[in-house]
Amino acid sequence: MGLRPNLLTRRTAGVASTTLALLLSTAAVGVVPAASAFSAAPGEVCVEPADVHSDARMKPGGGAKHEPNELTLAETREREADLAAALRERARFRAGAGATTMAATVTIPVVVHVIQENSTRAGGNIPDSMINSQISVLNQSFSGATGGASTAFSFQLQTINRVTNPSWYPIVQGSSAERSMKNSLRTGGKNTLNIYLGELSDSLLGWATFPTRKLNSMDGVVVLSESLPGGTATNYNQGDTGTHEVGHWLNLYHTFQGGCSGSGDSVSDTAAEASPAYQCPTGRDTCTAPGTDPITNFMDYTYDSCMYQFTAGQASRMLTAWNAYRAA
Numbered sequence: 001m002g003l004r005p006n007l008l009t010r011r012t013a014g015v016a017s018t019t020l021a022l023l024l025s026t027a028a029v030g031v032v033p034a035a036s037a038f039s040a041a042p043g044e045v046c047v048e049p050a051d052v053h054s055d056a057r058m059k060p061g062g063g064a065k066h067e068p069n070e071l072t073l074a075e076t077r078e079r080e081a082d083l084a085a086a087l088r089e090r091a092r093f094r095a096g097a098g099a100t101t102m103a104a105t106v107t108i109p110v111v112v113h114v115i116q117e118n119s120t121r122a123g124g125n126i127p128d129s130m131i132n133s134q135i136s137v138l139n140q141s142f143s144g145a146t147g148g149a150s151t152a153f154s155f156q157l158q159t160i161n162r163v164t165n166p167s168w169y170p171i172v173q174g175s176s177a178e179r180s181m182k183n184s185l186r187t188g189g190k191n192t193l194n195i196y197l198g199e200l201s202d203s204l205l206g207w208a209t210f211p212t213r214k215l216n217s218m219d220g221v222v223v224l225s226e227s228l229p230g231g232t233a234t235n236y237n238q239g240d241t242g243t244h245e246v247g248h249w250l251n252l253y254h255t256f257q258g259g260c261s262g263s264g265d266s267v268s269d270t271a272a273e274a275s276p277a278y279q280c281p282t283g284r285d286t287c288t289a290p291g292t293d294p295i296t297n298f299m300d301y302t303y304d305s306c307m308y309q310f311t312a313g314q315a316s317r318m319l320t321a322w323n324a325y326r327a328a
């Protein structure tokens with residue numbers, strides 16, 4: 001456990017990375033990311049890579065050794081045990097306080113930090129309109145308006161904080177600069193979603209921390225600024241990287257977590273999936289268990305145009321995690 005981030009990484013060069021990453025692919029054909037993994041020690045990060053050419057990442061078996069970040073079975077068990085412990089802790093607290101209500105609907109305050117190298121668009125200076133569109137995408141995705149289950153969550157933008165600091169650009173996952181950036185900028189309590197936007201290291205699309213019982217300054221999500229609606233990240237510029245990362249921030253695993261065996265992603269209504277899906281492979285069915293792969297789920301690695309839903313089980317898991325970890 002530890003603090004290993006879960007990143008989505010890119011598998012391209014064989015670099016292993018740690019974490020879960022969504023990859024962006026620039027290639028028309030080949031595509032995307034690959035990696036999968038998250039590691040999730042309680043509290044860590046999920047990263048998604050961007051920009052990869054793909055074929056390499058899709059070779060069966062080729063990615064496994066490069067995905068140290070996928071959460072191991074032991075890591076997911078540890079996180080699940082922590083969730084159970086957090087729920088018990090909350091129940092005791094509520095009983096002691098004479099309160100029994102658990103939140104059923106939640107409005108999440110959002111603080112957006114735009115990390116820029118300079119004042120140019122190439123240097124990270126994206127317009128407010130893209131950020132407002134991203135908040136709209138989150139609200140649509142989490143409300144079920146795009147075709148999925150309705151969740152308890154809505155998002156309200158509080159502040160756009162623009163920061164010009166070349167030493168934080170690009171944002172390098174797991175670096176001391178990332179830690180310094182977050183220590184300096186993170187605001188709000190456990191319920192506040194801090195989103196850091198910028199150019200990212202290693203072709204990543206984004207990464208996120210899972211919730212923890214004790215708030216730490218690394219808490220939040222990091223998203224490639226050009227993945228926002230209107231951005232330049234081809235096939236990944238409809239804002240679904242933001243949705244995916246916020247899913248992790250609310251305790252969701254990837255749909256392919258655990259592969260075909262065991263409890264998978266700990267959600268019963270997402271069909272088991274052996275590995276990440278890229279692009280939009282309709283009909284893909286990688287496990288003998290019932291159901292085709294959940295390629296349209298926000299927690300897979302497909303193109304933004306392919307993914308549009310959370311399931312009722314994921315909605316329930318996120319609300320449970322909210323009440324365990326992030327509710328006041």
Ligand SMILES: [Zn+2]
Binds near residue numbers: 021022248
């Ligand atoms: Zn992810």
